[in-house]
Amino acid sequence: MRTNTSRHYRQADPRAAVGVSPPFGQGVPPVHTAAAPTTTFQASRIVSDVSGPATPAPGTGGLDAYRVPREPYWRPVADEVALYEAAYAVRMPIMLKGPTGCGKTRFVEYMAWKLGKPLITVACNEDMTASDLVGRFLLDAQGTRWQDGPLAMAARLGAICYLDEVVEARQDTTVVIHPLTDARRMLPLEKKGEVVNAHPDFQLVISYNPGYQSLMKDLKQSTKQRFGALDFHYPVHEVETEIVAHESGVTAEVAAKLVHIAERARNLKGHGLDEGISTRMLIHAASLIVRGVPALGACRMALVRPITDDPDMRDALDAAVTTYF
Ligand SMILES: Nc1ncnc2c1ncn2[C@@H]1O[C@H](COP(=O)(O)OP(=O)(O)OP(=O)(O)O)[C@@H](O)[C@H]1O
Numbered sequence: 001m002r003t004n005t006s007r008h009y010r011q012a013d014p015r016a017a018v019g020v021s022p023p024f025g026q027g028v029p030p031v032h033t034a035a036a037p038t039t040t041f042q043a044s045r046i047v048s049d050v051s052g053p054a055t056p057a058p059g060t061g062g063l064d065a066y067r068v069p070r071e072p073y074w075r076p077v078a079d080e081v082a083l084y085e086a087a088y089a090v091r092m093p094i095m096l097k098g099p100t101g102c103g104k105t106r107f108v109e110y111m112a113w114k115l116g117k118p119l120i121t122v123a124c125n126e127d128m129t130a131s132d133l134v135g136r137f138l139l140d141a142q143g144t145r146w147q148d149g150p151l152a153m154a155a156r157l158g159a160i161c162y163l164d165e166v167v168e169a170r171q172d173t174t175v176v177i178h179p180l181t182d183a184r185r186m187l188p189l190e191k192k193g194e195v196v197n198a199h200p201d202f203q204l205v206i207s208y209n210p211g212y213q214s215l216m217k218d219l220k221q222s223t224k225q226r227f228g229a230l231d232f233h234y235p236v237h238e239v240e241t242e243i244v245a246h247e248s249g250v251t252a253e254v255a256a257k258l259v260h261i262a263e264r265a266r267n268l269k270g271h272g273l274d275e276g277i278s279t280r281m282l283i284h285a286a287s288l289i290v291r292g293v294p295a296l297g298a299c300r301m302a303l304v305r306p307i308t309d310d311p312d313m314r315d316a317l318d319a320a321v322t323t324y325f
């Protein structure tokens, strides 16, 4: 087995592509390769390796690397925490809906921490196959061995499995979650001839950006109707100000100005902008300001330039920035 520490891995079979996030608190991890087509791992905040050696046996603490070690900062926006807890109590699969950068991933991290459950995150993409989720046989020096995919691992061992941007996956891939997300709560590993009955702690969570998908790229009704859904939006002014100040260390006064700029940009959605300025972008701008970058330059770099190339729209957004800074 070879160890590869670069941030992106693409193996022989480009169809076998899935980004699996990170066991928490680890740096860039080793990735084990095998002769058979295997998986593509993309680093995000921290990175994981579920293609590692053998799948840990139940009870061996193999999911410990996926536990959220510290309480993630979550500023409650409405009753989302209580609703999620109730949904988890009955193991209802949950769909988190909302625009990019509004807190979906942070929320699921927080809930996994609060419930004390490991969290396995999979960044979905259109090259992902059912085998990337379920598992496959790998060939190595010792011969052939079965490698659970992240979904099988979560179901077998009792983690929360978060399929990020699930709509990016092809529908024939998405249907593998069906038997896990109805009363059967099981996952057939067809190639292995095994049926995994989901661990009682297992829950499936998916994220979904409404409006970003074309007709060709949407979830089937038979998939949607297996989930409860929580809507996420950008928080109201005071709450978003608090979040931006907390996350970046900027003063509440500066944070409030940034939120005002975002609110103006959000009004331009559908009038020249595909999407408004997200909470994430505000935190970027605020972090630059905290580092001493002049506010005007920070806003141009973190808020305006990324979201539009249209000169008129850039002027309009720059004008909004100069109104406040
Ligand atoms: N209610 C909140 N409490 C704490 N932090 C928040 C909240 N809402 C948003 N944030 C902040 O916004 C950032 C971006 O949110 P996050 O990455 O969860 O977005 P997302 O909805 O998952 O976006 P994407 O669809 O692009 O993946 C977080 O890292 C966090 O700092």
Ligand SMILES: [Mg+2]
Binding pocket: 104, 105, 106, 164, 207
């Ligand atoms: Mg996310």
